[in-house]
Amino acid sequence: xxxxxxxxxxxxxxxxxxxxxxxxxxxxxxxxxxxxxxxxxxxxxxxxxxxxxxxxxxxxxxxxxxxxxxxxxxxxxxxxxxxxxxxxxxxxxxxxxxxxxxxxxxx
Amino acid sequence: xxxxxxxxxxxxxxxxxxxxxxxxxxxxxxxxxxxxxxxxxxxxxxxxxxxxxxxxxxxxxxxxxxxxxxxxxxxxxxxxxxxxxxxxxxxxxxxxxxxxxxxxxxxxxxxxxxxx
Numbered sequence: 001x002x003x004x005x006x007x008x009x010x011x012x013x014x015x016x017x018x019x020x021x022x023x024x025x026x027x028x029x030x031x032x033x034x035x036x037x038x039x040x041x042x043x044x045x046x047x048x049x050x051x052x053x054x055x056x057x058x059x060x061x062x063x064x065x066x067x068x069x070x071x072x073x074x075x076x077x078x079x080x081x082x083x084x085x086x087x088x089x090x091x092x093x094x095x096x097x098x099x100x101x102x103x104x105x106x107x
Numbered sequence: 108x109x110x111x112x113x114x115x116x117x118x119x120x121x122x123x124x125x126x127x128x129x130x131x132x133x134x135x136x137x138x139x140x141x142x143x144x145x146x147x148x149x150x151x152x153x154x155x156x157x158x159x160x161x162x163x164x165x166x167x168x169x170x171x172x173x174x175x176x177x178x179x180x181x182x183x184x185x186x187x188x189x190x191x192x193x194x195x196x197x198x199x200x201x202x203x204x205x206x207x208x209x210x211x212x213x214x215x216x217x218x219x220x221x222x223x
Contacts, residue, residue: 004149033212043197043214086149088212093138093157093203094165095212097149 003027006087006098013105019074021101023087026068034061034072035086037100043086046072077105108133113198113215120188120222128183128218130198136213138201139181141165141173143194144217150197156181157203188222195219 005024013019023032034046047054047061049070054061058077063070074081082105087098111132120126132139137158142150152165156175170192172184181200185192198215 031210035212041195041217041219043199043217045211045213048211088150093155093163094152095140095150095199097142097151099147099149 003091003096004087004089004098006101008101009099010102011104013077013103015078015105015107017077017105019077019081019103019105021072021085021087021103023070023072023098024068025070025087025089025096027091029089029091031090032063032070033088033090033095034070035088037084037086039083046085074103079105079107081105110134111198111200111213111215113196113218115218116216117219118221120185120220122188122190122222124188125184125186126188126220128185128196128198128220130181130183130215131179132181132198132200132213133179134200134202134213135178136200136202137178138203139175140199140201140212141171141181141183142197142199143167143192144197145194153183153196185220190222193220193222 007022031050037043049063058075060073084100086100114129140155141153151167154173156162196218199212201212
């Protein structure tokens with residue numbers, strides 16, 4: 001059983017569209033992370049959340065602790081946003097990862 | 108800072124061979140992790156360390172060993188390589204000031220390993 005579920009698995013959008021990726025988890029967590037993995041394979045951390053909402057440029061991440069749910073939003077999407085977006089949670093000393101959402105933004 | 112570095116970037120092993128994947132971080136992070144990533148699957152934890160001299164198993168430790176003699180280095184040893192160990196391996200680190208690993212994780216560039 002995976003502690004972290006993401007949806008959708010794949011997403012194709014036109015440039016400029018508003019995008020939402022969802023993440024649900026099943027147990028109590030210390031924090032939730034959104035990561036980005038580019039086609040070259042490198043993984044970078046976008047956000048770490050334990051409550052509320054964070055914004056960085058065109059990216060917004062929210063978390064609802066009671067509902068055990070988080071969303072990653074991308075406003076005014078651009079082809080350079082094409083990547084795999086991964087949700088992860090920390091439970092104790094360990095990280096648990098979703099399988100990722102593959103996003104393709106078409107010009 | 109170089110961040111988290113991994114060597115090698117690519118490696119092909121024959122069944123039964125052994126090798127060590129190197130991981131070094133220069134951020135003075137106390138927590139370090141080894142993951143494997145298989146196609147269509149999330150990252151799976153192999154081993155982790157909360158400080159020099161301390162290691163612990165993750166979800167998929169069989170066939171691997173680790174050591175942590177310094178804060179900076181966390182090598183992963185594969186003994187008797189098997190085709191099931193074909194994967195991309197990522198090393199990561201984070202800092203912990205108490206309350207579990209709740210801080211941003213920094214990843215190395217990955218090692219693509221093929222066992223044939």
